[in-house]
Amino acid sequence: MQLVLEKRAERSNTIALVSPLIAIGLTIVTMTILFAILGKNPFLALQAYFVAPLIDSYSLQEIAVKATPLVMIAIGLSLCYLANAWNIGAEGQFLIGAVAGSWIAVKTQGTDAGPWVLPAMLVLAAAAGALYALIPAICKVKFGASEILTSLMLVYVADLLLDYLVRGPWRDPNGFNFPTTAEFDPVATVPLLIEGGRLHLGSIIALLVVAAAAILLGRTIKGFEIRVVGAAPRAARFGGFNANQLIILTFAVSGALAGLAGIIEVAGPVGHLQPGISPGYGFTAIIVAFLGRLNPIGILIAGLFLALTFIGGEQAQIAMKIPLDVTKVFQGILLFYVLACDSLILYRFKLVFPSRQVARGAG
Amino acid sequence: MKKSLLALVAGLLLAGNVSAASAADKLKVGFIYLGPIGDLGWTYQHELARQALVKELGDKIETTYLENVPEGPDAERAIEQLVRAGNKLIFTTSFGYMDPTLKVAKKYPNVHFEHATGYKRDKNMSTYSAKWYQGRYIQGLIAAKMSKSGVLGYIGSFPIPEVVSGINATILAAQTINPNIKVKIIWANTWFDPGKEADAAKALIDQGADIIMQHTDSPAAMQIASERGKLAFGQDSEMIKFGPKTQLTSILDTWGSYYIERVKAELDGTWKSEDSWGGLDSHLFAMAPYTNMPDDVKKIAEDAQAAITAGKLHPFKCPVIGQDGKEIECKGGANLADGQILGMNFYVKGIDDKLPGK
Numbered sequence: 001m002q003l004v005l006e007k008r009a010e011r012s013n014t015i016a017l018v019s020p021l022i023a024i025g026l027t028i029v030t031m032t033i034l035f036a037i038l039g040k041n042p043f044l045a046l047q048a049y050f051v052a053p054l055i056d057s058y059s060l061q062e063i064a065v066k067a068t069p070l071v072m073i074a075i076g077l078s079l080c081y082l083a084n085a086w087n088i089g090a091e092g093q094f095l096i097g098a099v100a101g102s103w104i105a106v107k108t109q110g111t112d113a114g115p116w117v118l119p120a121m122l123v124l125a126a127a128a129g130a131l132y133a134l135i136p137a138i139c140k141v142k143f144g145a146s147e148i149l150t151s152l153m154l155v156y157v158a159d160l161l162l163d164y165l166v167r168g169p170w171r172d173p174n175g176f177n178f179p180t181t182a183e184f185d186p187v188a189t190v191p192l193l194i195e196g197g198r199l200h201l202g203s204i205i206a207l208l209v210v211a212a213a214a215i216l217l218g219r220t221i222k223g224f225e226i227r228v229v230g231a232a233p234r235a236a237r238f239g240g241f242n243a244n245q246l247i248i249l250t251f252a253v254s255g256a257l258a259g260l261a262g263i264i265e266v267a268g269p270v271g272h273l274q275p276g277i278s279p280g281y282g283f284t285a286i287i288v289a290f291l292g293r294l295n296p297i298g299i300l301i302a303g304l305f306l307a308l309t310f311i312g313g314e315q316a317q318i319a320m321k322i323p324l325d326v327t328k329v330f331q332g333i334l335l336f337y338v339l340a341c342d343s344l345i346l347y348r349f350k351l352v353f354p355s356r357q358v359a360r361g362a363g
Numbered sequence: 364m365k366k367s368l369l370a371l372v373a374g375l376l377l378a379g380n381v382s383a384a385s386a387a388d389k390l391k392v393g394f395i396y397l398g399p400i401g402d403l404g405w406t407y408q409h410e411l412a413r414q415a416l417v418k419e420l421g422d423k424i425e426t427t428y429l430e431n432v433p434e435g436p437d438a439e440r441a442i443e444q445l446v447r448a449g450n451k452l453i454f455t456t457s458f459g460y461m462d463p464t465l466k467v468a469k470k471y472p473n474v475h476f477e478h479a480t481g482y483k484r485d486k487n488m489s490t491y492s493a494k495w496y497q498g499r500y501i502q503g504l505i506a507a508k509m510s511k512s513g514v515l516g517y518i519g520s521f522p523i524p525e526v527v528s529g530i531n532a533t534i535l536a537a538q539t540i541n542p543n544i545k546v547k548i549i550w551a552n553t554w555f556d557p558g559k560e561a562d563a564a565k566a567l568i569d570q571g572a573d574i575i576m577q578h579t580d581s582p583a584a585m586q587i588a589s590e591r592g593k594l595a596f597g598q599d600s601e602m603i604k605f606g607p608k609t610q611l612t613s614i615l616d617t618w619g620s621y622y623i624e625r626v627k628a629e630l631d632g633t634w635k636s637e638d639s640w641g642g643l644d645s646h647l648f649a650m651a652p653y654t655n656m657p658d659d660v661k662k663i664a665e666d667a668q669a670a671i672t673a674g675k676l677h678p679f680k681c682p683v684i685g686q687d688g689k690e691i692e693c694k695g696g697a698n699l700a701d702g703q704i705l706g707m708n709f710y711v712k713g714i715d716d717k718l719p720g721k
Binding site: 058062065066163164167168176177178179180183196198265269270271272274275276277278279310311314315317318319321323324325 | 399427428429430431433434435436437439440441443444445447448458459462466470482521522523524527552705706707708719
């Protein structure tokens with residue numbers, strides 16, 4: 001007798017709903033064992049990870065702040081991935097957006113420029129992110145270059161450009177030559193939503209982006225086109241849908257969203273342009289996109305959930321003196337179980353009995 | 364409901380760790396670390412200092428640290444988390460935490476902050492750093508004596524003044540022994556990335572360098588130098604076990620006495636905002652034993668160390684000639700002024716390279 005995975009005739013919608021819960025359950029069981037081995041009280045540790053951040057208004061704000069760039073980027077990426085276009089370079093588009101928007105902030109610094117500054121920064125950042133994403137998209141459409149490689153490599157170009165600017169022309173003249181621009185003026189800063197907190201307007205923009213994507217995918221022909229081109233390219237061709245045009249479109253949209261996320265992060269929580277403005281948001285967003293099953297609402301939940309594990313991890317470090325490595329193991333185990341459980345949507349376990357196995361073995 | 368749940372958790376926590384009464388009385392001291400505590404370099408030295416602090420004052424304080432905190436938007440949250448967990452004195456141990464520390468400091472005027480290597484201060488935010496360029500000067504002397512090829516390999520982290528002044532001090536010292544000494548510089552653009560640091564060391568050796576110097580935090584370069592039979596200097600911590608036949612000396616960050624002093628001040632209620640910038644005459648850094656060199660070189664190093672400690676020798680004694688051959692304005696009398704060293708953004712003559720961003 002043997003246990004094998006067998007492909008289902010069609011995807012199971014029940015499992016699609018239940019599998020994240022199974023994954024979380026398995027993670028909790030595994031982590032309980034791990035905490036017990038480490039000599040920590042598993043109940044308290046899980047409490048620090050999952051519950052403590054959710055019952056405190058400060059932590060809730062921080063979760064939203066952390067999730068904002070992740071959700072915005074992931075929504076854009078999901079459109080690409082649905083259309084079978086593989087934008088891996090959101091990190092670069094994020095940085096270019098941050099750089100382009102900061103250009104206005106730096107140039108208007110100390111002048112009496114009015115309230116047009118921030119909107120102009122947002123628009124320019126989105127445009128720059130879109131244009132930057134168009135480079136790999138056009139290379140793909142015109143020359144057949146792998147967009148996975150080109151978009152990824154452009155991340156390093158953006159990183160070095162940002163580095164050059166903050167060490168050279170845009171360096172804070174009063175900053176002892178340290179690599180950062182001066183703090184942005186108030187008109188170039190994303191307004192806070194709650195006095196004394198860090199929650200900012202960007203989180204509202206992220207929610208609007210989620211809503212817009214949900215409408216685009218669920219209610220418009222363009223959204224239908226994106227899904228058909230990705231799921232059934234041949235059918236899409238017969239339907240007269242232009243796959244190349246969609247690659248261009250989805251790359252541009254995802255680049256724009258990543259660029260927007262970039263400037264919001266810089267003009268919001270950071271307050272100035274410096275190297276290291278992104279702890280890998282563009283890459284983490286890929287995980288968020290898939291964790292959210294490329295569905296806008298799913299991505300919102302996944303982004304918030306991943307943010308929760310970051311904040312909870314910090315609280316566990318402080319309250320329980322649990323090392324950071326355990327937090328990373330925790331995140332890794334969680335992703336592992338989520339992906340493993342997802343295979344149950346398309347496959348199911350089946351017991352195979354010896355007689356049939358012999359027949360198969362003979363073949 | 365919220366409160367009672369929190370109280371329950373807090374109670375359980377305290378019961379689990381230490382007795383509730385003593386924990387409530389203890390001063391809570393927090394640390395923000397850039398790398399993992401196991402980086403065996405920068406963060407490791409801060410962690411050793413924290414352990415020394417606990418050993419000295421453990422009955423009066425409780426310490427907490429957060430490691431691997433990126434120098435971006437996450438730093439502000441991490442610092443604030445420590446404040447919210449009740450820490451009253453918080454050490455943020457990397458340059459990139461400067462603005463986040465300042466932001467949190469303004470928000471919580473009753474909490475005291477200590478920021479390493481920065482230049483922004485406030486009434487509840489001190490800064491502390493060390494004059495490592497003094498140690499670099501000694502290394503420059505040793506390197507020039509020990510190098511057969513006359514080419515030094517230098518792994519830089521970021522071209523900020525602290526690192527640039529270290530390169531300049533090295534070369535100025537080396538030139539007193541070998542006027543034609545050459546230095547190859549590779550910017551790793553990271554403080555801690557053993558892979559990149561190892562690659563940089565390999566590239567430098569391939570370009571003819573036979574002495575490897577580093578301003579990055581891991582022992583990776585030391586290991587490469589050891590494998591290739593070259594000599595090297597450690598950084599931040601004692602790295603001799605990674606190159607018993609390789610390490611000449613190492614600049615050791617010894618924050619312990621500073622941390623103990625500041626925490627004592629906090630306990631006494633005498634803490635006030637200060638700018639501490641200590642040299643070899645302070646306890647903020649030390650030189651590891653001089654090893655793998657002949658006695659005459661060792662003597663040169665020891666003499667230089669004694670002279671610097673006594674204030675008789677200054678690495679940036681005027682005149683200092685810039686890369687363009689022009690003399691640097693001497694704002695500190697006989698030597699460059701502290702401000703010129705803290706903001707150093709030029710190479711001295713003899714460095715055949717271009718400073719990034721210039």
